[in-house]
Amino acid sequence: MKVLGISGSPRRGGNTDTLIHTALEVLTAEGLQTEFLSLADHPVKPCTACGGCGKAEEPCCVTEDPAFEGMIERFMAADGILVGSPVYFGSATPETMALLDRVGYVARHHNFLRRKVGAAIVVARRAGQNFTFAQLNYFFLISEMIVPGSTYWNVAFGRQKGEVTGDTEGIETVRTLAANMAWLIKRLVD
């Protein structure tokens, strides 16, 4: 049983990274395998709407993009996908959406996200978090994924790197989410 934890922040070591690591620590303690993926290290190009993924054996036709290499395989190998994004102008980051657009469109043709567990974590300085949280959940739900909850929506607040650790309710919400994700995956995966 494995969870892929993706930080969609372009800022290494920032608040989103912290929240994803917080969740992965709980999942590891629950006995699941985890992988952390930073899109700061893998700045994938956006989908070009060529439609190649619907026709070809190749999973995606945007070639010459080393950052995308292995992404489809990572999603396929995971039982759970955790996606974290900072709020940028009321939305998820372009890095986050570039990855989700491309993997999601391939998955629509090859149907490999169905019944995996998906969860979103969002960090904001002040506002826009609810829209961004919904934006990421739209992705999971159209992909036939199953979404666990927490004691609040999975949102935490902070601006400068590390500030999010001061949001104790946000951190606790993320830890509960991770525990519920582990509980769900254990029941879905034999």
Ligand SMILES: Cc1cc2nc3c(=O)[nH]c(=O)nc-3n(C[C@H](O)[C@H](O)[C@H](O)COP(=O)(O)O)c2cc1C
């Ligand atoms: C381009 C840009 C746009 C942002 N837009 C918003 C916003 O709409 N609402 C908000 O509350 N914070 C906004 N922020 C603040 C970030 O969401 C906040 O600093 C967050 O902690 C960054 O996460 P990170 O440390 O993982 O990069 C914005 C930051 C940047 C750089």
